[in-house]
Amino acid sequence: MASRKLKITLIALVFLVGGITIYLLYNSKPYAHIRRAEATYILSAGNLIADYDKDEALANKKYSESIIEVSGRISEIKKVMEYHVISLYGNETESGIICHMLPEENSKVTRLQKEQQITLKGVCTGYLIDVMMIKCILKD
């Protein structure tokens, strides 16, 4: 009898722990890891674009999906729905870096101005005409 009770308690416990784990996994604050994580690469906007211009496949292997820290001058700030999108100048070419900011950066972004030099951290997603970054936060 006692062992049956123990079994039921154990099974219930397993379900409870499993349930909590799944709940936490699905509902954890999105993208909190970006703020915590150290950037894998720290470089200037110009150098990042130069790497993609030279060899897109190689640069993709290196930067795509990595958290990187990029410094550059702001060419444009736009608001798209609840997000801000900051564009950085590249080299003399027409390419730049388009950075999709996390919504919690909104108040900081509204204080920025065109031509200002900034550093931001985010996930590099690849290259079209511009290098794309998402989930970006501003570095102080």
Next chain:
Amino acid sequence: MNKTITLILILIVRIGCAQEPDQYITRQGQASFFSYTSVENIQATNNQVLSIIDLSKKEIAVSMLMRAFVFEKSLMEEHFNESYIESDIYPKATFQGQIQDFDPSINGEQTRIVKGQLTIHGVTRETEIKTKIEKTGRTYVLSGDFELRIKDYEIKVPPILARNIAKTISVTFSFKYIPYEK
């Protein structure tokens, strides 16, 4: 495939630069998709879509990075990129097509069919998309929505998650084009 699309994009851009530009560009177009099921609703948005239209040829080319889709929950994003879309192998979705009966000189609104090839997950299919075109001054806005069946693009969902992901996904887009002057 991706190289070809990029080449076509560049060609559209380079050829025939007269006084009034024939090419219009957006670098931050928006594309979203929605999956509605009784179990859960999933939505993701990409605000970094690149597209170029050529007014004289009535051609359109669109390219987007799959990893630039942002989800509400990071686990969904992981599933999307790693299991379904396989973004490492197929990083881009592209579309190239012709805008049927398009008259670029009409100010205001016109609704046209865009016919072309849509490539997702490495699978290319002929697609027709009803598109609203709005001209205001020197900008064009192309917007619309359509549905696609994930089976058509060989996107496989594991049976355990089959009830969470709709078989037909709704896609909406809005691209605001400005003159492309180099």
